[in-house]
Amino acid sequence: MSIYTATTTAPVNIATLKYWGKRDKTLNLPTNSSISVTLSQDDLRTLTSVATSEKFNEDKLWLNGKEESLGSERTQNCLKDLRSLRKQLEDSDSNLPKISEFGLHIVSENNFPTAAGLASSAAGFSALVVAIAKLYKLPQSFSEISKIARKGSGSACRSLFGGYVAWEMGSEEDGSDSKAVEVAPVEHWSNIKAVILVVSADKKDTPSTSGMQTTVATSDLFQWRIKEVVPKRFEEMKKSIIEKNFPLFAELTMKDSNSFHATCLDSYPPIFYLNDTSKKIIKLVHAINDFYGETIAAYTFDAGPNAVIYYLEENESKLFSIIYKLFNKVEGWSSKYSSEQLGEFNQEFENLKSKIDFALDDELYKGVSRIILTKVGPGPQDTSESLIDFATGLPK
Amino acid sequence: MSIYTATTTAPVNIATLKYWGKRDKTLNLPTNSSISVTLSQDDLRTLTSVATSEKFNEDKLWLNGKEESLGSERTQNCLKDLRSLRKQLEDSDSNLPKISEFGLHIVSENNFPTAAGLASSAAGFSALVVAIAKLYKLPQSFSEISKIARKGSGSACRSLFGGYVAWEMGSEEDGSDSKAVEVAPVEHWSNIKAVILVVSADKKDTPSTSGMQTTVATSDLFQWRIKEVVPKRFEEMKKSIIEKNFPLFAELTMKDSNSFHATCLDSYPPIFYLNDTSKKIIKLVHAINDFYGETIAAYTFDAGPNAVIYYLEENESKLFSIIYKLFNKVEGWSSKYSSEQLGEFNQEFENLKSKIDFALDDELYKGVSRIILTKVGPGPQDTSESLIDFATGLPK
Structure with a gap:
């Protein structure tokens, strides 16, 4: 069985100019632009590993050691968009394995208690989307990918970057210009x-x-x-x-x-x-x-x-x-x-x-x-760690 | 010694459309119009007696049994306006005693604890101004008199009326159109x-x-x-x-x-x-x-x-x-x-x-x-009670 895997970390961000109000609930389009500071992953981060294989019949999710439903509309919208981008790649290059058709196993862990109310969904959706984008070797920029994370949880789009991040509200009805951009990297103002x-x-x-x-x-x-x-x-x-x-x-x-x-x-x-x-x-x-x-x-x-x-x-x-x-x-x-x-x-x-x-x-x-x-800290990071057993495709 | 006296009660009012913001601090001119309900004086009222006599050398105030300073600019503004209206009467009718030149004794009591934070200044300034207006036999309407109470404490102007009261913010710089008016009397909506x-x-x-x-x-x-x-x-x-x-x-x-x-x-x-x-x-x-x-x-x-x-x-x-x-x-x-x-x-x-x-x-x-x-209750009331000893002109 050949298993494709990828892993990423993603940070928490705390807005300094607040996101409050949606102009489109399904697409998570905001009524105003916002700004946030990305926090260090030494203290607060989500680690997410994903795997796909033709042997996986369905999508599965394990959060902090417990299998959870992937049924939410928001998560489904993210997976659909990511698969669609992968499909475009596969359609344009017949040498690529058609992994967009396979089931996905997603294993995710926070290094902080979810119960504390610390915007864990931002780190969570950011890690989910980045890990799958890596798995699928998507060529899109992080700003482009942030639009997918946005559909999972609005503020998640800002966790695609480190340092100081703006979420530009955009004006298009389909949300195609509602995305995160870097205002300044962590190095610009690291203290x-x-x-x-x-x-x-x-x-x-x-x-x-x-x-x-x-x-x-x-x-x-x-x-x-x-x-x-x-x-x-x-x-x-x-x-x-x-x-x-x-x-x-x-x-x-x-x-x-x-x-x-x-x-x-x-x-x-x-x-x-x-x-x-x-x-x-x-x-x-x-x-x-x-x-x-x-x-x-x-x-x-x-x-x-x-x-x-x-x-x-x-x-x-x-x-x-x-x-x-x-x-x-x-x-x-x-x-x-x-x-x-x-x-x-x-x-x-x-x-x-x-x-x-x-x-x-x-x-x-x-x-x-x-x-x-x-x-203040950097954006999503590569890591050699993996939460998935490469042999079985299940959580370690 | 001839002593002139008058007594009134005045109610507390609680705004339902709030007064918050002054466009002129000295004149107590508000940044917006407001509306209040006047509360029953059975439960919350100020009773104020005033006296004047040529023997009184100075203005004096007793609040809830204790002599207090009359020195505040706001109180002085009220007294000045009331004396000035009385002076106009005296100038136009030489038979009137020239009591505008005499000292004033003011004795005031609340039937509720001041410490409770229940807008006692509204009832207090309303009673003060109405009692002196009665003492001076001023012909002005209560809306006119409310402009004087307003200078003491903005919301006091609304305590000149019972029932449902509007304080029209006005637009004149001198405050001449910033006054209380009755929206509806207590009888209109007494329940x-x-x-x-x-x-x-x-x-x-x-x-x-x-x-x-x-x-x-x-x-x-x-x-x-x-x-x-x-x-x-x-x-x-x-x-x-x-x-x-x-x-x-x-x-x-x-x-x-x-x-x-x-x-x-x-x-x-x-x-x-x-x-x-x-x-x-x-x-x-x-x-x-x-x-x-x-x-x-x-x-x-x-x-x-x-x-x-x-x-x-x-x-x-x-x-x-x-x-x-x-x-x-x-x-x-x-x-x-x-x-x-x-x-x-x-x-x-x-x-x-x-x-x-x-x-x-x-x-x-x-x-x-x-x-x-x-x-809900009526506006200022006449009463046969007096807090002042008619013989001495001092609090009973």
Whole structure:
């Protein structure tokens, strides 16, 4: 039995200019362009291996060790598009094996808990599409391929690139110009880091797809956001990245997170993703920036209560002297810092203590279940690892 | 010593179309028109007595039994305008005593705790201005007088009328057309009642004046709210009141509360008035309306976490069967209902219980410190009561 296989990794991305609202639900076409930072795969990544063989009668998927259904319309749309591109190749070159007709085995694993609400679907669909594109040896650019990932999960298209990524909304009805492009590679501005505060949620939030539909249909303020606010901010934010202007990038990021959540609140019935802990983190970041007299940190919140705080590496001790003080009881520090380094953050806080003019809520950590320390990172990577047994075509 | 005195009561009003944003801070000119419901003075009112005499050398104020400063610019502006109108009368009729030149003693008391965050300044400035207008026997209409109250506290102008009141923003730079008018008197739609859930706040919120300034200066979405959203909603809401269309009135009220809080969240730095308890109350009201398949209740939130829920008297047992179940441990029921009546709400809940398809949070009451049960009511009232000793001109 000849088995063809390919493997890739793909990253998580966290939007700094938010995607919220679909103009076409099936094609996942957005009502506005968006921008994101791709996070390091050392901390958050999906690893996906795919295999195909004439012996495979059907498509099969194993996610984090468990066989799952491939039946969702979105996944089916991705597979259909990828097979169609492979078919074009096969039709134009009769020497190529007709693997587009074979079943696919897909095995995928995250290096982080799915339950944390960390945009795992973006990394997941990105890895799925890239792995199959490699398997099929598709000649298309990653921007072209990103249109297929977009059909799986809108924000997945941005995980096709590393560094700083724009998803251009496009204007065509068939979505042919709604794709991800690189704003700048990770090397351009490699000293951006991120703290993710995983905030404990009471219960499940409104799923983002239905939330978006409610906002588009009912929020008056949303129409202004997509027509006037975002187009201007999109250009300003790209410029702030090109110019590596952190204070501007940070301000635009915070404003856009607030604008997105404001349109959720303006929906009917209103949608709430930020809880009291999220709000306290927002106030904390503003207090820290005020305290230092410069914008050293920027929060952003997706469709959930988790905070992602971006900062420049050179400001880490300024930020962590306060953040570590407040959240040192939360799991996640020791995997990145020695106890000596953590001691230095403590020492730094002691030095500052008498000057701190804002209240430090010593119970705030109770609303946070985990801290993830990461940074900007590259796009999908090749790897020699494989999750599939080459002999059987099944998960190892 | 001849002493001239006058006394009035004035009500609290709670906006259903929110006032948020000043185009002129000194004159309290708003960026949009607003609408409110005047609440019954049986439950919430200010009682103000004023006296003047040639023996009074200076203006003095006693609030809830304590002497307070009259030095604020806003209060001074009110007194100046009232004296100026009295002076015009005196100039045109030399028989009138020249009381505009005398000192004023002002004694004021609320029948509710100021600390509860219940728009006491609206009732306070309304009572102050009406009492002095009576003392001075001013011939101006209440709409004219409302312009003076507006300078004390913007929303105070709406407390000059009972029932349903509009504050027309006007367009003149001097504020001469920014005044309150009656949309409909209490008799027109007398069966609207209100439950106020006083929500415990962590700490003091952003004061509304500085909050408004931040929103006007920084929120992109706010510009759309005042230009497009509110003008349309203002006409629709007036119509819903004229037509006594509760479901429409309720929907517009809830949407406008959410829209106002959305522009607060879109401010930079963002302003939060709703806390997790407020949000749970919002979800509860939507769940109750969904459960009954009709809009029987409408929430609205001012610049704080307290919920005001409007409903029609005929739907009281539908609403209270659920509300009393959730908040029966909170103080405020027994002053309005006998234990027999409360038992009926309990019984009603037992009858419904098996049909209720949404989660009832049995800890929600812990976030609520007090419940106030009230209804729509009339405007300022004459009273034979006086807080001033006619002999001494001092508080009784």
